[in-house]
Amino acid sequence: MPLICFASPKGGVGKTTLTANLADALQREGRRVMVMDFDPQNTLRLHFGVPLTDMGGFTADLPRRPDWRTCVRETASGVKVLPHGAMELRGALGLAAALERDPELLAAPMRSILSDPGLTVIADTSPGPSHALAVLVPMASMVIAVLQAEAISAALIPDIDSGRFLGSGTMAALFAGRLRVVLNEVDLNSRLSRAAADAVARHLGPRLLGAVSRDESMAEALAMQKLVQEIAPDSRAAEDIRGIARAVEAALPAAPEGFSMGWGAR
Numbered sequence: 355m356p357l358i359c360f361a362s363p364k365g366g367v368g369k370t371t372l373t374a375n376l377a378d379a380l381q382r383e384g385r386r387v388m389v390m391d392f393d394p395q396n397t398l399r400l401h402f403g404v405p406l407t408d409m410g411g412f413t414a415d416l417p418r419r420p421d422w423r424t425c426v427r428e429t430a431s432g433v434k435v436l437p438h439g440a441m442e443l444r445g446a447l448g449l450a451a452a453l454e455r456d457p458e459l460l461a462a463p464m465r466s467i468l469s470d471p472g473l474t475v476i477a478d479t480s481p482g483p484s485h486a487l488a489v490l491v492p493m494a495s496m497v498i499a500v501l502q503a504e505a506i507s508a509a510l511i512p513d514i515d516s517g518r519f520l521g522s523g524t525m526a527a528l529f530a531g532r533l534r535v536v537l538n539e540v541d542l543n544s545r546l547s548r549a550a551a552d553a554v555a556r557h558l559g560p561r562l563l564g565a566v567s568r569d570e571s572m573a574e575a576l577a578m579q580k581l582v583q584e585i586a587p588d589s590r591a592a593e594d595i596r597g598i599a600r601a602v603e604a605a606l607p608a609a610p611e612g613f614s615m616g617w618g619a620r
Contacts, residue, residue, distance in 0.1 A: 391411065465493075497533045497534070
């Protein structure tokens with residue numbers, strides 16, 4: 355049942371890569387996990403080896419009220435994937451307008467998905483506020499904001515503190531203590547990167563779940579359409595992600611044992 359939303363104030367911070375690899379790490383910890391892609395770039399599926407030619411998905415088809423069960427992709431990792439689906443700009447604008455008019459297009463299937471108490475759902479959302487994020491955040495057990503260890507991160511702290519990057523109607527989630535932060539691509543050989551990471555860590559305190567080191571193995575895994583735990587389990591990035599998974603695991607309700615719910619997949 356738990357829903358974890360990945361979000362970010364700006365793009366290009368490695369949010370989708372972290373979403374995929376954290377989902378894999380939680381699956382390896384014994385959770386049954388499904389990831390959902392709400393970013394029109396439609397790239398989350400690639401981390402799990404879904405073929406490039408498979409352009410279908412769930413989110414892009416929301417105005418037609420698809421059965422989410424028929425959109426699930428099974429993957430070798432064991433993580434189930436609900437891709438966004440290919441979409442042009444006109445379609446993306448139409449989807450945003452449809453969700454603004456009728457949030458139930460997304461809220462209703464999300465309630466169905468989250469009714470399975472044995473399933474952990476991880477959503478990758480597009481950078482900044484969106485109508486999808488506004489629907490998801492009130493349902494989320496945790497919202498994870500991703501920042502890079504760079505000079506601009508300090509300038510984004512007010513957006514983290516206020517929740518502005520999540521859009522309207524999300525302050526309750528902040529007051530409930532559901533917002534956490536992950537620092538990505540910390541370069542231990544760069545004084546600037548270390549200084550930026552230290553400044554953010556001091557400000558955020560316990561809201562910081564952890565940090566992921568800059569590591570070539572992350573890019574290599576994506577190029578191979580695999581996950582970092584598969585190709586480089588002993589890498590620094592893999593170790594960092596396992597640590598973040600343990601921190602998330604400690605903050606979430608325990609996964610029920612022996613519970614399963616079947617659904618169709620293609």
